[in-house]
Amino acid sequence: MTHGSGGNRTVRVDGLARVEGQGSLRVEISDGAVTDVALEIFEAPRYFEALLKGRGHTEAPDITARICGICPVAYQMTACAAIEDACSVAVDERIVALRRLLYCGEWIQSHALHVYLLHAPDFLGCADAVELAERDPVSVQRGLSLKRTGNLVMETIGGRSIHPVNVRTGGFYRAPSPESVAALAEPLRRARDAALDTVAWVAGFDYPDVEGDYRFVALRGGDRYPIESGWVGSSDGLDVSAAQFADLVVEEQVPRSTALQARLEGRDEYLTGPLARYALNEAVLPTIARQAASAAGLRSACRNPFRSIVVRSVELVFACDEALRLVASYEPPNPPSVDVSSHAGTGTGATEAPRGLLFHRYELDEQGVILQARIVPPTSQNQLTIEADLRRVVQGGLALSDNELTWRCEHAVRNHDPCISCAAHFLDVAVTRR
Amino acid sequence: MTLPRVPGGGSRRVVVAGMGSEDRRDDGAGREVVGRVAALAPEACDVGPAVDPLDLLGWWDGAELVIVVDAVRSGDRPGTVSVIELVPEVTPTNRGGPPARPPQTPASGLTSTHGIGLSGALRLARAIGSAPRRVVVVGIEGVDFGWGTGLSPTVSAAVPRAVDRVLGLIGEARSCA
Numbered sequence: 135m136t137h138g139s140g141g142n143r144t145v146r147v148d149g150l151a152r153v154e155g156q157g158s159l160r161v162e163i164s165d166g167a168v169t170d171v172a173l174e175i176f177e178a179p180r181y182f183e184a185l186l187k188g189r190g191h192t193e194a195p196d197i198t199a200r201i202c203g204i205c206p207v208a209y210q211m212t213a214c215a216a217i218e219d220a221c222s223v224a225v226d227e228r229i230v231a232l233r234r235l236l237y238c239g240e241w242i243q244s245h246a247l248h249v250y251l252l253h254a255p256d257f258l259g260c261a262d263a264v265e266l267a268e269r270d271p272v273s274v275q276r277g278l279s280l281k282r283t284g285n286l287v288m289e290t291i292g293g294r295s296i297h298p299v300n301v302r303t304g305g306f307y308r309a310p311s312p313e314s315v316a317a318l319a320e321p322l323r324r325a326r327d328a329a330l331d332t333v334a335w336v337a338g339f340d341y342p343d344v345e346g347d348y349r350f351v352a353l354r355g356g357d358r359y360p361i362e363s364g365w366v367g368s369s370d371g372l373d374v375s376a377a378q379f380a381d382l383v384v385e386e387q388v389p390r391s392t393a394l395q396a397r398l399e400g401r402d403e404y405l406t407g408p409l410a411r412y413a414l415n416e417a418v419l420p421t422i423a424r425q426a427a428s429a430a431g432l433r434s435a436c437r438n439p440f441r442s443i444v445v446r447s448v449e450l451v452f453a454c455d456e457a458l459r460l461v462a463s464y465e466p467p468n469p470p471s472v473d474v475s476s477h478a479g480t481g482t483g484a485t486e487a488p489r490g491l492l493f494h495r496y497e498l499d500e501q502g503v504i505l506q507a508r509i510v511p512p513t514s515q516n517q518l519t520i521e522a523d524l525r526r527v528v529q530g531g532l533a534l535s536d537n538e539l540t541w542r543c544e545h546a547v548r549n550h551d552p553c554i555s556c557a558a559h560f561l562d563v564a565v566t567r568r
Numbered sequence: 569m570t571l572p573r574v575p576g577g578g579s580r581r582v583v584v585a586g587m588g589s590e591d592r593r594d595d596g597a598g599r600e601v602v603g604r605v606a607a608l609a610p611e612a613c614d615v616g617p618a619v620d621p622l623d624l625l626g627w628w629d630g631a632e633l634v635i636v637v638d639a640v641r642s643g644d645r646p647g648t649v650s651v652i653e654l655v656p657e658v659t660p661t662n663r664g665g666p667p668a669r670p671p672q673t674p675a676s677g678l679t680s681t682h683g684i685g686l687s688g689a690l691r692l693a694r695a696i697g698s699a700p701r702r703v704v705v706v707g708i709e710g711v712d713f714g715w716g717t718g719l720s721p722t723v724s725a726a727v728p729r730a731v732d733r734v735l736g737l738i739g740e741a742r743s744c745a
Contacts, residue, residue, distance in 0.1 A: 203620075251622075251684075264688050267695035275696045282626050296620075 159543065161528050168529045171521045173547070183507045191217050191476060191502035192303045198494070198509065199297045204247065207240040207288065208487035209494075209509075210301045211362050216494040217303045219377075220481025221502075223474050228467035229305040230362070231460055235315075236291040236298070237361045237485070238457035242325065243284025243295070244488035245450045249332060250277025253443045256545040257339040273335060276328050280450065283325040287457060290314050305471030315464045322461065326454035330426055333447040337430035342542075344530065345437040346523060349401060350410035351515070353486050359415050359452055362485050367414050368404065369435075376484035380495050383510060396515040403518035406490030407550060408445040409436055420459075423452040439523055439549040476502025487512055489550075516550050523549070581631040582741050583700065584734060585624060587638040587686075594710030594723045598637040601708070601730045605637075608731070609738060621689035628693070631700035633741045635734055636686060639723070640707035647709060647726035649733055654690060654703040706733050 143163040162170040182201055186194060194213040199206035211233055218225065250273070251263035260266040267274040285295035290310055292298025300306050351372065353364030366372060366379040374382070382401075385394040398404055413435035416424070427448045436445055478500040484493040490512025497506040527546045531539050586602030588595040628634045636654075644650065684692065686705070693699035708730050712720040719727070 262688070263684065264691045264695065267692045271696040274692070275698075278625055278696070 159524070159547070161524060161543065163528065163532070166532060168525050171525045171528070173517055173521045173524065183509055186496075186504050186507040189504050191221070191496070191498050191504060192474065194494075194496060194504065194507075195301050195303060196297075199301075201509070201511075203296050204244050205240055205487045205489070206297045207237055207292065207301070208485060208492050210298065211237055212483045212485045212487075212492050212494045213496075214301065214303050215363065215376075215483025215485060216481045216496050217483075217498075218474060218481065219483055220479045220496055220498050221303075221474050221477040222479070223304060223472060225305055225472050226467060228465050229471070231463070231465075232291060232306060232309070232467060234362050235457055235460040235464070236288060236301070238453045238460065239284045239287025239291065239295075241284070241361070241453040241488050242287065242450060242457070243281045245446050245453065246277050246280035246284060248488075249336065249443055249446055249450070250274060250280075253446075253548055254336070254339075256541075256548060257336075257341075257443070276331060280325050280328050280332070283321045283454075286321055287318055290318055302471055304474040305467060305469075307470065309466035309468065309470040312464060312466060315461055319458060319461050322454055322458045326422070326451060326458065329447065329450035329454050330422075332450055333426040333430050333444065336443045336447050339443070341438060341440045342527075342530075343438075344440060344526060346405075346439055346519070346526065348409065348437060348519065349398075349404040350413045350435075351398070351404045351406050352410040352414045352491060353484060354414055355418065357418055359418050359420075359456070360411065360486050361456075364484070364486075366484060366491070368398075368401075369410075369413060370401070372398075375482075376493055377482040377495075379484065380482050380493055380508070380510075383493075383515070385510065385514065394514050395517045396510060397518060403522060404515065405519040405550070406512045406515050407442070408449055408490075409439070409442050410490070411486060412436060412445045412448065419448070419452055420455050422455050423448050426451050439546065442549050476500065489513070490516060520547060520550050581633075582738050583628045583631045583634045584738070585628075585634065585636050587621070587636055590717055591715065593712040593714050593716055593718065594708075594720055595639045595713055596717065597639040597708045597710060597719055597723050597727065597730070600719060600727055601637045601706070601734060604727070604731045605734050605738075609735060621686040622684055624686075624689055625693055625698070628700045628703075629698040632702065633737065634700045634703045635706060635737055636703065637706045637708075637730065637734060639710040639713070640705075641710055641713070642707070644709045646711035646720070647722040649726055649730045650707045650709070651733060651737070652705040652707060654687065654705055704737060706730055706737070 142165065144160065160170070160172045161168060182198060186197060189197060194217055195210040198209040198213045201209050214233075250266075254273075255262055255266045258266060258269070260269065263274065288295040288298055291300065293300040300308060348369070350369040352367060353360035354367040354373075355361070355364040366374050366376060372379075382399045383396050384399050385396050388395055412432075416427070416434045419427070427445075430444050430448070432441070432444060432448065436442070476498065478498055480495065480497045482493060482495045484491060486492070492512060493510050495506075495508040496504055499505055523546050524543055527542055528539065531542050534542060584602055584605055586598035586600070588598045590596035590599055624634070640650070642650070686703075690699060690703055708723055708726050710720070711722055
């Protein structure tokens with residue numbers, strides 16, 4: 135909702151409600167200039183850190199998976215990485231490959247959900263996915279099919295698609311049979327074709343001519359696009375381990391919100407997620423994904439936040455192609471997990487969740503009891519950048535009507551983070567003119 | 569939550585789905601009912617727990633009847649079992665530009681941040697041509713939706729009545745075949 139007139143306006147987005155917490159958005163405009171932007175998010179994942187204290191080290195993957203129903207694998211994989219780091223355990227290549235395949239499934243289902251059901255309606259003037267389906271059923275059918283394929287991969291490897299039950303520290307409870315993994319190839323081939331169609335579809339949308347001066351932060355995975363491991367790099371020269379990165383991230387409590395806002399020590403705000411991953415790793419995408427990106431007009435980096443849907447679609451192509459590669463080379467790990475004996479120490483793990491860099495840090499005592507836990511999701515890390523985007527969008531959109539300006543603000547939020555953006559679909563928006 | 573594979577889209581199929589979370593007390597009523605139905609009528613229907621109505625897409629395609637069992641909070645007496653025919657609200661489609669309707673009242677019947685409501689799922693299924701012919705909700709009025717597992721005594725006592733209603737609906741659908 136927007137109120138006010140002339141050069142003084144207040145854009146309010148109250149009740150950014152979601153299952154995990156609440157948030158709101160407020161933009162103050164005075165004499166035609168944006169004077170304040172406040173994205174207020176109340177994050178439930180904070181409570182999990184306290185919940186983890188006193189629990190056994192092997193419980194972390196299953197407990198943290200409950201933080202999110204869309205990216206439980208991200209939490210499981212990151213918890214495993216951090217606990218194994220603390221216990222000085224290395225898993226074999228077959229376990230690494232199986233983890234990566236499971237993670238590909240999550241990327242496919244999460245990206246398909248965001249591209250088709252949460253983000254695309256913004257570009258096509260639809261209130262939501264239902265309205266989009268009524269106007270373009272073929273496209274939505276394609277998105278749902280992609281999402282189902284992602285779910286299928288997660289069910290096959292993880293036992294079920296939401297909060298998989300087959301993951302444990304050190305690997306898996308059971309290695310899926312070669313036959314069940316091989317059966318994923320045909321659906322994944324169809325999904326890869328659908329992903330290519332997705333890139334072509336979103337490339338045809340109209341995009342505002344906006345660019346952000348982002349500090350991109352993402353994992354770098356050597357010769358492969360990063361998912362489950364890697365060093366942390368940035369567009370301004372950062373090149374550190376996950377543990378070193380965790381030391382650099384400063385989380386701050388601001389009076390207007392219970393959410394923590396992350397910034398890099400000495401560097402201020404930064405952006406994680408598809409735009410950052412692509413900018414830092416485009417060169418190691420498989421040829422099929424690079425060609426799709428090029429055909430869609432993407433160069434080696436994309437700084438238009440609205441075009442994140444194109445990058446996310448290119449990552450869909452990558453995830454399907456990578457899953458096919460992993461399916462073709464699958465060898466069941468035997469045993470399916472390695473022993474992760476309790477070990478006093480501190481460990482850090484970082485992985486690429488669909489919506490950005492996620493890191494965990496655990497301190498364990500000699501019995502493996504968790505003494506301290508730190509979980510920093512992409513949402514925390516992107517908050518300040520989203521506010522900067524909003525400031526830019528509002529400043530450039532002062533001539534828009536109240537309804538259009540409010541809608542553009544919500545769209546700007548959805549560009550970056552499904553955890554916020556899906557909530558933004560039912561924000562109570564208020565823009566006040568004074 | 570994993571749903572069972574669709575065993576073919578026969579036009580006489582009856583699908584029963586239990587919605588809700590077992591970790592929120594009475595919200596687990598739907599899954600409790602469906603578990604008992606699965607034991608009593610294992611060949612009569614596809615049974616599976618679901619958390620997100622979006623999960624039903626693909627699973628219910630082409631079914632004659634879908635029975636969704638869930639806890640409800642309507643203000644009725646706790647333990648009341650009600651049967652509701654689902655008729656999705658039809659709203660005009662916006663043509664171009666930003667949505668005219670306030671975003672907090674989407675057509676999808678959005679009730680959570682990551683999914684869409686049951687009515688929205690049915691509308692979406694209709695739009696893409698994969699909707700079941702009929703969707704019926706069997707609701708059990710809950711009283712305790714707090715944290716934790718286990719149904720309240722009132723809702724627990726209502727579960728057999730809900731099972732009977734579901735079996736009755738399955739029987740009616742079969743007799744019309």
